[in-house]
Amino acid sequence: MVDKRLIDQLRQIVGNENVLTSKISLETYAFDASPYSGRPSVVVFPTTTEMVVAIVNIANEKNIPLMPRGAGSCLSGGAVAPDGSIVISLTKMNNILEIDPLSKIALVEPGITNKQVQLAVESYGLMYAPDPASQNISTIGGNIAENAGGIRGVKYGSTKDHIIGLEVVLPTGDVITTGNIHSHVEPELDLTYYFCGSEGTLGIVTKAWLALSPINAEVKTMTAIFGSLENAGSCVADIIAQGVVPTTMEIMDNIVIKAVDDYLKLGLPRDAEALLLLEVDGFSSDVKTQVNSIINAFATNHALSYKIAGNEQERQDLWKARRSVNGALGKLKPANIVHDIVVPRDRLAIMLEKVAQLAKKYGIIIGQVAHAGDGNLHPTLYYDHRIPEEVEIIEEACDEIIKETIAQGGTISGEHGIGIEKLKYMPLAFNKPTLHLMKKIKDAFDPKNICNPGKLLPQITED
Amino acid sequence: MGNEEFLRSLREEVDNIATAINPSDLGINLEHNYNPQLILAPNNISEIVTIMKLANKYGVSVYPIGSGSKFVKGICPFDEGVLVSLKNINKVVEYRPDNMSVEVESGLSINELQGMLAKDNIFFPIDTSNDLQTIGGIIATDAFGRKKYMYKTTRFYVMGMEFVSPQGEIIKVGGRTIKNVSSYDVHQLLAGSWGALGIITKATLRVKPIPEKGLVLQYVVKNGNELLRIIDSILFKEKLSLASLTFEQLDSSFLIKVELEGFAETLKLQQDLLEKNHGFKESNTNYADINNTQGIISLPLKSYLKGLEKLLELTKPETGIKIKGNATSGLLSFDINASREILQNLSDSINSLQGTLIFENLSLTQKNRGNAYNLLLRDIKNKIDPKHILVPASKVVRSRL
Amino acid sequence: MKKDELLKLLMNCNRCGLCQEVCPTYKVSHIEANVARGRNRLIRLALENQLNLDKEPEVEKIINECLLCKACEDSCPSGVPTPEIIASIRTHYTNTKGLSLGKKIMYRGVFSKNRNISLIRNLAWIYQKCGINKLVKFTGIFNKTDEMLPNLPPKNVRSLLPALIKKLPNPKHRVAYFLGCSVNNFFSSIGVASIKVLQENNCEVLVPEVNCCGAPHHSAGDMEEFKRLAKNNLKMLNNLDVEAIVFDCSTCGSVIKDYKNLFSGDKEYENVAAQVAEKVQDISSYLVSIDFNKNMGTISKKVSYHDPCHGIRFLKVKDAPREILKSIPGLELIEMQEADMCCGGAGSYGIFNPKFSRDILARKIGNYKNTQSDILATSCPACAMQLSFGMKLHNLNCSVKHPVELLAQAYEIKSL
Structure with a gap:
């Protein structure tokens, strides 16, 4: 089945110990954090750009699909190995090559984890702003491929806002360096940002120049509870309109509040319809001004009560409820699907309401947490995957959530990506000429369609 | 080429499209060696679609243009094809202050956009020096302003886009949400493409609340050494809400300006600090234009001081040098009566600092981008514009290498 | 544990991969088969009859390569008890195939009877003193691993x-x-x-x-x-x-x-x-808890503390040993990176998985070295054995001590 000559060639490139071919080890590279799986034919661990080039050249010559892989924590199936593919695991290319505290730039290899970068730059009083929930394990390469966001995203944006340049091995084996790292006075078309969020379909990032930000002197965390989702939603809109940009604004609905309270016995207000968690940062005088504005917004939007953390311990206590959501909700039913839809922030309250109505309509449990500051909702639908009728209902409800999102002027994925999971929704989100154009551009990068095929772009029928 | 047939067919399909022969008829000034055969000012987006379809059919080159202020910077001289002005495509499509987003047509000027937003205490953070520039233009050129250090460049504010593809199809990408990973960010490819990949017709922009306070402080230093010391301190040592740090040479002394933006209380503290430590006072003078000079140097921040030192060292007063700079953007600009030798020496230094030196519109430093990059751009271009209709004279995307 | 119960536990793994951050075998290998998520997947496939546990020696090897350090379980958002699952599968192997000869001699023959441990110990002591290695090698246990033994005391x-x-x-x-x-x-x-x-x-x-x-x-x-x-x-x-x-x-x-x-x-x-x-x-x-006597002499040294898996994750002991170290006058506690990561000793793990054990040990010693301290303290003799071995292996002239040893020393100095 697997071409023995291919394996020998790969072994010559990366060394015996860096090639996995056994059935058992391939089984552990078949999947990511999504429910999907594939059948790779070999896994290789290059340690240099040159090795990546050599591997890609072989794939090209033999027309073998390949897939770059970091931590394999993708939630939409982006890191599920295509059948017969060469999986290029970048986890052994994990060095920090340079930290330039004056220009606030770090040059890193793709396999380093987000957290390791944070730890390395911390001593310079700097941070790398994107902080996805998976940051302890997810790699910079993976963050770039998925354009990862994070809890601080409201204020600091997502990965693409913090990448300055990339070294990429193209699916043709050519190596390019993107980014206006050293100049921005000559007219040039910068491809850096097109790679961000391209889900490993356009090439393999082998180096990344990251923009670092100063760590802010002070952080203040607060929570407020509301009698209705609508009040919480309009409070969020008010805060934004007042010119306050919190680093975090998280909203939890009643189902989630109860589940977390059952799980951790934190003494949360079980009859509250919504809980808002906010964090602001900046110079201490900035923080003071922002906190005052937020307290005003609480009052105008009928918050039932609020709390401000006085110290780090109290801050961790406030965060504890939010951090435990996944663990707590996992107890409700054996299986769940999480969406990552986004709506314009002025539609957040409406969308929360609509999803709650859908839950009623279908008689299912949908827990809602949302990154309210950027309009990103995580409705989580609970079901028992062993009962076919439940699966069917859930699928129907999912389709309706997506349609409603688009009707509200939103987008189908804010964090997890299209991958395999949302391919079927792509024609709802984009018109045919747009999908065609995307395909043409993909062809320019990857003429043989060997780079992570079957992800992100659906099969489009010719007119 | 088939220009006459193109125009005839166009008139058949479009009722009253405005045409002109001279760019100046549309208030656009181009250099003498830019000679379009015809200038069109379509009234709506479907007319642009028609233009592109017919241009493909008859093999006519098309050059979209906004205010025209940067046109020659990204496009080589030409003497065939049509210029398509976006000046009539200038409506506000959807304004959502509660979402901090606004969707506009691309011919709208920065000036008009800022005027509308200001009523709600909102602004679009790109502070270009020329506020007649169009939204389409600043996106296509990924423009940035004096406060680049704080606000970066235009592309970071583009959340969604509609454009007409080189083959005349309406393409809609991105959206109106600040988080969006639904498929490829094609709008990020168009941002900074200098018109070569599509005619931008609409853009959804992320806007921001106007900061509570803005403040400009100034201070005059006697010599270059003092200048270096103050820049070093402000750029790298002080913790400030820094929007820009600029300077300009006045004979042998230098006028330094520090621009701060943020919350009033914080700025007051920082103002006091800058006054106490360095002697900065509040300023109300205008900013010098740093764009229209003979030479421009761009440097990574960490080498900015070294670059400035070199420039000061090489250029003695007898060269009549006048230096201006935006340290927070890594830019130095200057006018000089320089010998070839001095320029060569300067370009060597800037090269070794990984910077760029442009003198009288020519780059004197080597960019080490490699051929593969240009080949890839060519392939993208050829895939979506197989007949090389849109901006064939582009400096940034060449359809033939 | 029954198959159904195991499957139920395994279903809770949503493959998020957070175990990668803490799993020592993953840290040194970067290979998915060596982390809880990968191991659990293989076990699940076996329980769902897609793999035959008894006919896949590679799976058995992977199951045996787990240190049972419990770090994954503690960081798992769904609380999947991977060590328990792995232990169940090992029981299955022992029940169906019996112990390997090496393990049989080692566990049943040696550890089970106090007299035999002492006997082996005495033999080993003679071995160390006289260099008569043949005498010991017949047991097949100390083969290749003679350096792992600490310098033995003459009497128990x-x-x-x-x-x-x-x-x-x-x-x-x-x-x-x-x-x-x-x-x-x-x-x-x-x-x-x-x-x-x-x-x-x-x-x-x-x-x-x-x-x-x-x-x-x-x-x-x-x-x-x-x-x-x-x-x-x-x-x-x-x-x-x-x-x-x-x-x-x-x-x-x-x-x-x-x-x-x-x-x-x-x-x-x-x-x-x-x-x-x-x-x-x-x-x-x-x-x-009994507010120990703080009347001690001075030990002017720098010390770093390694958390034994069984201390930090099973007994939930974190602050107490540090409190003791900090209470000793002159002794400066410098925390090392990944102090709570397994040292790779894991009982007899090092004997049967020498490569992993040494790689993990190298990482641990590297972290310790960065603290530039003189003493590495830990509260478990098994860790102490592994860490002392690490000092020898990496040519470090630093001692490994139990906090009570240092405390005893401080009391002794006072009473002099």
Whole structure:
């Protein structure tokens, strides 16, 4: 089945110990954090750009699909190995090559984890702003491929806002360096940002120049509870309109509040319809001004009560409820699907309401947490995957959530990506000429369609 | 080429499209060696679609243009094809202050956009020096302003886009949400493409609340050494809400300006600090234009001081040098009566600092981008514009290498 | 555990991969088969009949490569008890295939009988003193691993007890001290220090005649022998009139604390195990709880602390040993990176998985080296054995000590 000559060639490139071919080890590279799986034919661990080039050249010559892989924590199936593919695991290319505290730039290899970068730059009083929930394990390469966001995203944006340049091995084996790292006075078309969020379909990032930000002197965390989702939603809109940009604004609905309270016995207000968690940062005088504005917004939007953390311990206590959501909700039913839809922030309250109505309509449990500051909702639908009728209902409800999102002027994925999971929704989100154009551009990068095929772009029928 | 047939067919399909022969008829000034055969000012987006379809059919080159202020910077001289002005495509499509987003047509000027937003205490953070520039233009050129250090460049504010593809199809990408990973960010490819990949017709922009306070402080230093010391301190040592740090040479002394933006209380503290430590006072003078000079140097921040030192060292007063700079953007600009030798020496230094030196519109430093990059751009271009209709004279995307 | 129960536990793994951050075998290999998520997937495939556990030696190898350090379980958002799952599968292997010859000799032949451990120890001591390596190699155990043994003391602790145990005039506390086999035979200085320190704090010390806690048997899936040993120990520890059973070995402490799960549903032993578990105390925690004597001499050294898996994750001991170290005048505690990462010792793990064990050890020693301290302290003799081996391997002239050894030293200096 697997071409023995291919394996020998790969072994010559990366060394015996860096090639996995056994059935058992391939089984552990078949999947990511999504429910999907594939059948790779070999896994290789290059340690240099040159090795990546050599591997890609072989794939090209033999027309073998390949897939770059970091931590394999993708939630939409982006890191599920295509059948017969060469999986290029970048986890052994994990060095920090340079930290330039004056220009606030770090040059890193793709396999380093987000957290390791944070730890390395911390001593310079700097941070790398994107902080996805998976940051302890997810790699910079993976963050770039998925354009990862994070809890601080409201204020600091997502990965693409913090990448300055990339070294990429193209699916043709050519190596390019993107980014206006050293100049921005000559007219040039910068491809850096097109790679961000391209889900490993356009090439393999082998180096990344990251923009670092100063760590802010002070952080203040607060929570407020509301009698209705609508009040919480309009409070969020008010805060934004007042010119306050919190680093975090998280909203939890009643189902989630109860589940977390059952799980951790934190003494949360079980009859509250919504809980808002906010964090602001900046110079201490900035923080003071922002906190005052937020307290005003609480009052105008009928918050039932609020709390401000006085110290780090109290801050961790406030965060504890939010951090435990996944663990707590996992107890409700054996299986769940999480969406990552986004709506314009002025539609957040409406969308929360609509999803709650859908839950009623279908008689299912949908827990809602949302990154309210950027309009990103995580409705989580609970079901028992062993009962076919439940699966069917859930699928129907999912389709309706997506349609409603688009009707509200939103987008189908804010964090997890299209991958395999949302391919079927792509024609709802984009018109045919747009999908065609995307395909043409993909062809320019990857003429043989060997780079992570079957992800992100659906099969489009010719007119 | 088939220009006459193109125009005839166009008139058949479009009722009253405005045409002109001279760019100046549309208030656009181009250099003498830019000679379009015809200038069109379509009234709506479907007319642009028609233009592109017919241009493909008859093999006519098309050059979209906004205010025209940067046109020659990204496009080589030409003497065939049509210029398509976006000046009539200038409506506000959807304004959502509660979402901090606004969707506009691309011919709208920065000036008009800022005027509308200001009523709600909102602004679009790109502070270009020329506020007649169009939204389409600043996106296509990924423009940035004096406060680049704080606000970066235009592309970071583009959340969604509609454009007409080189083959005349309406393409809609991105959206109106600040988080969006639904498929490829094609709008990020168009941002900074200098018109070569599509005619931008609409853009959804992320806007921001106007900061509570803005403040400009100034201070005059006697010599270059003092200048270096103050820049070093402000750029790298002080913790400030820094929007820009600029300077300009006045004979042998230098006028330094520090621009701060943020919350009033914080700025007051920082103002006091800058006054106490360095002697900065509040300023109300205008900013010098740093764009229209003979030479421009761009440097990574960490080498900015070294670059400035070199420039000061090489250029003695007898060269009549006048230096201006935006340290927070890594830019130095200057006018000089320089010998070839001095320029060569300067370009060597800037090269070794990984910077760029442009003198009288020519780059004197080597960019080490490699051929593969240009080949890839060519392939993208050829895939979506197989007949090389849109901006064939582009400096940034060449359809033939 | 039954197949259904196991599957249910495995279903909770949502493959998020957070275990990658903490799993020592993943940290050094970056390979998915060596992290909880990968191991769990293979087990799940086997339980769903897509893989045959008994016909895939690679799976068995992967199952045996887990250190059972529990770091994954503690960081798992869904709380998947991977160590428990792995242990169940190992039991399956032991039940169907029996122990490998090496393990059989090592566990049943050596650890199960106090006399035999002592015998082997004495042989090893002679071996170290005289260099007669052939004498030992016949056992097939110390093959390749002779460097792993610490420098052995000439006598074990139990034989020293009559001289050690003092009759205190007015004891304030009365405790049982659990003398585990490692401390007794290989690290007698720890045992001596424990007894001295307890007595220094006015504790009357009882040393019951216990046998091996059964940790090696448990990790190898030899449940039958494990239970036999556990029952013996419970008999010795039950009904003692003491306020605590004190452990200077985190492994022994956590294994014995966990007997109640071993005997869950067993009428005869469940309650006894629970009563004993109530009294199990890590020695540092116990000393802190009785507000130990702070009247000490000065030790002007830098020390770093390694958390044994069984200390930090099983007994949940984190601050107490550090508090003891910090209380010693002159001793400066410098925290190392990944202090709570397994050292790769994991009982007999190093003997059967030398590559992993050494790679993990190298990482641990590297982290320690960065602290530039003189002493590496830890509360488990198994870790101490591995860490001392690491010092030799990496040519470091630093000592490995139990916090009570340093405490005993500080008391001694004072009394001089």
